[in-house]
Amino acid sequence: MTQPLRIALAGLGTVGGGVIRLLDENGALIARRAGRPIEIVAVSARDRNKDRGVDISRFAWVDDTTALASRDVDVVVELVGGSDGPALTLARSALAAGKGFVTANKAMIAHHGLELAEAAEKAGAALKFEAAVAGGIPVIKGLREGAAANEISRVYGILNGTCNFILSKMEAEGRDFAEVLAEAQALGYAEADPTFDIDGIDAAHKLSILASIAFGTQPAFADVAASGIRHVLAADIAEAAALGYRVRLLGVADHGAGGLFQRVHPHLVPISHPLAHVTGATNAVVAEGNYVGRLLFQGAGAGDGPTASAVVADLIDIARGEFGPAFAMPSSALLAQGAADSGERRGRNYVRFAVADKVGVLAEIAAAMRDAGVSIESLIQRGASGDGSVLVAIVTHEAPERAVAQALERLRGSQSLTGQPLWMHILE
Ligand SMILES: NC(=O)c1ccc[n+]([C@@H]2O[C@H](COP(=O)([O-])OP(=O)(O)OC[C@H]3O[C@@H](n4cnc5c(N)ncnc54)[C@H](O)[C@@H]3O)[C@@H](O)[C@H]2O)c1
Numbered sequence: 001m002t003q004p005l006r007i008a009l010a011g012l013g014t015v016g017g018g019v020i021r022l023l024d025e026n027g028a029l030i031a032r033r034a035g036r037p038i039e040i041v042a043v044s045a046r047d048r049n050k051d052r053g054v055d056i057s058r059f060a061w062v063d064d065t066t067a068l069a070s071r072d073v074d075v076v077v078e079l080v081g082g083s084d085g086p087a088l089t090l091a092r093s094a095l096a097a098g099k100g101f102v103t104a105n106k107a108m109i110a111h112h113g114l115e116l117a118e119a120a121e122k123a124g125a126a127l128k129f130e131a132a133v134a135g136g137i138p139v140i141k142g143l144r145e146g147a148a149a150n151e152i153s154r155v156y157g158i159l160n161g162t163c164n165f166i167l168s169k170m171e172a173e174g175r176d177f178a179e180v181l182a183e184a185q186a187l188g189y190a191e192a193d194p195t196f197d198i199d200g201i202d203a204a205h206k207l208s209i210l211a212s213i214a215f216g217t218q219p220a221f222a223d224v225a226a227s228g229i230r231h232v233l234a235a236d237i238a239e240a241a242a243l244g245y246r247v248r249l250l251g252v253a254d255h256g257a258g259g260l261f262q263r264v265h266p267h268l269v270p271i272s273h274p275l276a277h278v279t280g281a282t283n284a285v286v287a288e289g290n291y292v293g294r295l296l297f298q299g300a301g302a303g304d305g306p307t308a309s310a311v312v313a314d315l316i317d318i319a320r321g322e323f324g325p326a327f328a329m330p331s332s333a334l335l336a337q338g339a340a341d342s343g344e345r346r347g348r349n350y351v352r353f354a355v356a357d358k359v360g361v362l363a364e365i366a367a368a369m370r371d372a373g374v375s376i377e378s379l380i381q382r383g384a385s386g387d388g389s390v391l392v393a394i395v396t397h398e399a400p401e402r403a404v405a406q407a408l409e410r411l412r413g414s415q416s417l418t419g420q421p422l423w424m425h426i427l428e
């Protein structure tokens with residue numbers, strides 16, 4: 001058998017531990033598939049002596065994580081996390097030294113992916129990050145290889161396992177967001193800063209990477225409009241269910257003459273759509289290609305095993321010598337596309353208000369919608385909550401987003417509203 005692929009591994013947490021276990025268990029099969037063994041030779045993390053349930057004494061220990069790039073290895077695997085800091089230093093130095101670089105770090109790729117892709121191309125080295133988007137689901141491979149012949153018009157999906165777990169729990173048990181948050185965090189899926197999950201930032205990182213690969217555009221994380229699920233009430237989920245929908249945090253991206261549109265936002269998904277049936281920490285991505293039609297990728301988006309599966313799949317590609325440009329085309333060919341104006345988009349909407357239970361409130365909401373040219377399809381009002389306010393949920397007919405925003409802006413100062421309205425888009 002030929003020379004092993006020698007690995008330096010930075011980060012020995014959930015994912016790093018998973019990679020060691022996977023290579024221990026499946027190493028012989030992987031060597032046959034890759035044509036050579038994949039061997040970890042050096043490791044680094046914060047704490048050398050922590051019990052991780054895996055034997056790391058067989059690997060060389062390196063105190064300074066960023067020094068792994070200067071070891072005699074073929075590939076550096078970065079499972080530390082963080083968009084900057086040691087992860088970025090390591091990425092830059094590994095690629096500058098001509099070594100392959102594999103990471104699960106969507107924050108870093110979303111912020112610095114283009115720079116790193118250019119560095120990889122310059123060095124003729126591999127840069128791979130399957131684990132960064134939708135964990136174990138081979139969605140990057142699916143788009144950059146399997147669907148490479150297609151013009152992709154839209155890519156969207158459930159990109160954050162923590163949020164999908166929370167929404168599923170709220171749906172199944174009728175509990176509110178704050179009650180299930182701690183359970184989700186205990187699962188080990190949450191980011192080091194859990195607000196990244198809850199506020200849609202993690203999904204935005206992933207969406208910007210997916211959009212680049214799907215559309216051949218430069219990654220543009222700064223242009224993703226992101227909001228999360230902390231304002232979704234169990235009552236919204238119940239109203240959505242009564243109307244034939246489920247609430248999902250979706251990342252949605254499309255592109256056209258108007259520019260690149262990227263948004264992470266809670267949506268109402270029709271019960272007939274496959275994404276309505278994705279529950280727990282599962283992720284799912286839909287891509288629409290002009291020849292292949294609608295593709296659906298579904299599976300575990302987080303967790304040690306699935307994420308390690310994606311990391312090691314990247315290593316097998318590198319061992320086989322099968323890797324191309326990181327974003328599916330040379331970075332010089334990626335288009336710099338401006339952000340689309342979302343005000344021009346048309347769609348149906350769910351808007352929920354918390355209002356004082358008094359005369360004229362419904363008329364005030366209806367008038368704001370009417371004057372903005374937004375037609376109401378249905379309206380539900382539910383009884384008083386503890387603070388005396390009632391919830392009014394409306395579904396609009398198709399309308400430009402600018403008009404809905406205008407109506408909400410007018411209502412913003414209203415004495416009748418007891419809280420901020422929640423606006424969710426309805427997936428068509
Ligand atoms: N956990 C998941 O399900 C999952 C899924 C997909 C992607 N990811 C990504 O994988 C990466 C790792 O996630 P994780 O869940 O394994 O994290 P973790 O917190 O479990 O492990 C992080 C590891 O990095 C080490 N580390 C942290 N800061 C360091 C520093 N400054 N210097 C040296 N070592 C340092 C820690 O000691 C630890 O060994 C992140 O980029 C994360 O976004 C995680």
Ligand SMILES: N[C@@H](CCO)C(=O)O
Nearest residue numbers: 160161162189191302
């Ligand atoms: N925090 C992420 C981990 C996987 O990227 C999630 O919950 O989906």
Ligand code: NA
Nearest residue numbers: 130133135137
């Ligand atoms: Na993936």
